[in-house]
Amino acid sequence: MPERGHRNIPGSLKQPLADFKVGVDNAIFSVDTERNRLLILLVKRQDEPFLGQRSLPGTLVRQGESLEDAAYRILAEKIRVENLYLEQLYTFGGPGRDPREDATSYGVRYLSVSYFALVRFAEAELIYQTTGDVAWYPIEDIPKLAFDHERILQYGYQRLRNKLEYSPIAFEVLPEVFTLNDLYQLYTTVLGENFSDYSNFRSRLLKLGFLCDTGIKVSRGAGRPASLYRFDSKAFAPLKDKPLVFI
Amino acid sequence: MPERGHRNIPGSLKQPLADFKVGVDNAIFSVDTERNRLLILLVKRQDEPFLGQRSLPGTLVRQGESLEDAAYRILAEKIRVENLYLEQLYTFGGPGRDPREDATSYGVRYLSVSYFALVRFAEAELIYQTTGDVAWYPIEDIPKLAFDHERILQYGYQRLRNKLEYSPIAFEVLPEVFTLNDLYQLYTTVLGENFSDYSNFRSRLLKLGFLCDTGIKVSRGAGRPASLYRFDSKAFAPLKDKPLVFI
Numbered sequence: 124m125p126e127r128g129h130r131n132i133p134g135s136l137k138q139p140l141a142d143f144k145v146g147v148d149n150a151i152f153s154v155d156t157e158r159n160r161l162l163i164l165l166v167k168r169q170d171e172p173f174l175g176q177r178s179l180p181g182t183l184v185r186q187g188e189s190l191e192d193a194a195y196r197i198l199a200e201k202i203r204v205e206n207l208y209l210e211q212l213y214t215f216g217g218p219g220r221d222p223r224e225d226a227t228s229y230g231v232r233y234l235s236v237s238y239f240a241l242v243r244f245a246e247a248e249l250i251y252q253t254t255g256d257v258a259w260y261p262i263e264d265i266p267k268l269a270f271d272h273e274r275i276l277q278y279g280y281q282r283l284r285n286k287l288e289y290s291p292i293a294f295e296v297l298p299e300v301f302t303l304n305d306l307y308q309l310y311t312t313v314l315g316e317n318f319s320d321y322s323n324f325r326s327r328l329l330k331l332g333f334l335c336d337t338g339i340k341v342s343r344g345a346g347r348p349a350s351l352y353r354f355d356s357k358a359f360a361p362l363k364d365k366p367l368v369f370i
Numbered sequence: 371m372p373e374r375g376h377r378n379i380p381g382s383l384k385q386p387l388a389d390f391k392v393g394v395d396n397a398i399f400s401v402d403t404e405r406n407r408l409l410i411l412l413v414k415r416q417d418e419p420f421l422g423q424r425s426l427p428g429t430l431v432r433q434g435e436s437l438e439d440a441a442y443r444i445l446a447e448k449i450r451v452e453n454l455y456l457e458q459l460y461t462f463g464g465p466g467r468d469p470r471e472d473a474t475s476y477g478v479r480y481l482s483v484s485y486f487a488l489v490r491f492a493e494a495e496l497i498y499q500t501t502g503d504v505a506w507y508p509i510e511d512i513p514k515l516a517f518d519h520e521r522i523l524q525y526g527y528q529r530l531r532n533k534l535e536y537s538p539i540a541f542e543v544l545p546e547v548f549t550l551n552d553l554y555q556l557y558t559t560v561l562g563e564n565f566s567d568y569s570n571f572r573s574r575l576l577k578l579g580f581l582c583d584t585g586i587k588v589s590r591g592a593g594r595p596a597s598l599y600r601f602d603s604k605a606f607a608p609l610k611d612k613p614l615v616f617i
Contacts, residue, residue, distance in 0.1 A: 138432040143390040145463065145481060185385040189464040190481075214461040214483050216392065217436040234392060234437075234481075236461050288613035289536065366535035366615040 143216075146235045147193040148181035148272065150212060150279030151202070153244035153259065154296055156305060159312045162244060162259040163276060164201065165268070169256070172222045173269030179276065180257070181235070194238040201257050203248040208295045212239040213278050220271050237275045239282050243296050287313055288370055291333070294354035300337055302349040303328065310370065319370050328369065333359040390463075393482045394440040395428035395519065397459060397526030398449070400491035400506065401543055403552060406559045409491060409506040410523060411448065412515070416503070419469045420516030426523065427504070428482070441485040448504050450495040455542045459486040460525050467518050484522045486529050490543050534560055535617055538580070541601035547584055549596040550575065557617065566617050575616065580606040 151164040165177040182197040184190060194209060214236045218224065221233035249257050260266070262280065265273070286292040293309055303325050310318060319327075328334055335355040340348035398411040412424045429444045431437060441456060461483045465471065468480035496504050507513070509527065512520070533539040540556050550572050557565060566574075575581055582602040587595035 138434055140391060140430050141433045141435070143392050143431075143481070144387055145390050145392075183387050184390075184463070186388045187385055187465050188388070190461065191464075211460060213458060214437065216431070216483065217438075218434050234390070236463065366617060368613040368615050370613060 141218075142231045143234050144231055145184040145190070146181050146233055147184060147190055147197060148179045148235050148237045148275055149194055149197055149240055150179055150237060150276055151198065151240040151242060152279065152283055153242050153247055154309055154312055155244040155259075156297065156309055156312075157245070159308055161262045161312050163262055163265065163279075165258060165260050165265075166201065167256045168269055176269045177260075177266045178269035179237075179272045190236050191238075194240075198240060201250055202242065203250060204242045204246055206246065206295065207240055207242045208292060209238055209240040212237040212275070212282055215271055215275065235270075235275070237279070239279045241283065241286075241292060241296055243298075245298075284314055288368060289366075291354065291359060291369070293369075297354075300339070300351040300353050302341065302343075302351060303334075304349060306352075314370070324370060331362070331367070331369070333362065388465075389478045390481050391478055392431045392437070393428050393480055394431060394437055394444060395426045395482050395484045395522055396441055396444055396487055397426055397484060397523055398445065398487040398489060399526065399530055400489050400494055401556055401559055402491040402506075403544065403556055403559075404492070406555055408509045408559050410509055410512065410526075412505060412507050412512075413448065414503045415516055423516045424507075424513050425516035426484075426519045437483050438485075441487075445487060448497055449489065450497060451489045451493055453493065453542065454487055454489045455539060456485055456487040459484040459522070459529055462518055462522065482517070482522070484526070486526045488530065488533075488539060488543055490545075492545075531561055535615060536613075538601065538606060538616070540616075544601075547586070547598040547600050549588065549590075549598060550581075551596060553599075561617070571617060578609070578614070578616070580609065 149164075153162050153164075154160070155162055164180060166180045168174055168176050168178050180197050180201045182193055184193045188196070190211070198207070198209070214234065216232070216234035218232060220235070224230055224232050244259070249259075251257060265276065267273075268276065287310060293306060297305060297309060304321070306328070307321050307324055310324065333355045334352045335358070337351045337353055339351045341351055342348045396411075400409050400411075401407070402409055411427060413427045415421055415423050415425050427444050427448045429440055431440045435443070437458070445454070445456070461481065463479070463481035465479060467482070471477055471479050491506070496506075498504060512523065514520075515523065534557060540553060544552060544556060551568070553575070554568050554571055557571065580602045581599045582605070584598045584600055586598045588598055589595045
């Protein structure tokens, strides 16, 4: 959310310092590569405010706990997963973003440091306390969310698309070996049908030089057998800090 | 600061919630295009802790104030500037990052939401309270900084390099019209001499189609007169949401 150009800045407010509780909210995405669905993890709130409404899984930071540890803690309470990608997304901290803040008294404020995570759908196992308290939702069918979590979700969705364009994040969620069509389906699921045609995508990715043909072919359906590739992290290493576009 | 792979997550700590003060710290960069220097704005601390030491300009968020307003407030107290680019950088909130936190009592913690800003060096006017309390420092000659501000600075420096590679941020700090050599010098100042040779850089940028030749030429030194270009934001608009590499 960049800000450009001139802005009128109000004079020094001379208000006393604000006191904060700090929350961590996770936008956890997965791509169901079997059914070409992009999913987001939502929980049903067990407490006020917004009791019973859906939200991103979150928690308040405890004494002695780092932001990142809080992000991992909430993740570990909701899903079991071996491989994951996690990074900080954005911090939302405007006054009035939580109804527990009393606007008239300028009481304690609630700031949210959001984290973005990507996990393998097939591998992530949900941890239920009660039926339906945690579930994957397709990105195009999200219920009304508590707090400003729709904004956090949209911000995370944009980050996911940027990551696909500029980084090898797709290989964190694909199986070890995959066909180029699997890879293309993953990109199409997140970026939409029109991001690129298959043959351009294929030739661009192969030219980048970090996809390694395993020599194994698979037959799926009626088409010709397709080659299985794997991501070659050694071949990618020298490209790591170079500007790259994947699509 | 992405995290990959499996991680052991400690069991629920059941510690009470932490209380926070929230600081905003600005990594304000400028490129002195006349002397090809990348500069960062530092202040001399007027209070404990780290009294007299250099730090990024920062403040604590006040009651009723948003994070972004705090970022603009501190900026407006240190420099006068018409054009600026500002965006949130990263939030640093681990326990023990501020000596005002008492480790034994787990007292109030100090979280820092950092902002990244880029301003035009020629246009930014420093606001002194006392001589030398605010100054531009060349990036390769930074004194020891208070708190974890060296880390914030490094993070901001990386963001600046990424922005140059993937976004038209350079045109926020160049004058309205510029030669392609001016643009190249700006990139070289930030990314180092070896990022690209001039003729590749030139042909790549021109091919992207958003640099508009004004038809005016300037003579500087002994070389041939050079064409003056301007950034054509209308021609850039359709490219805005596409993945692009500028170098």
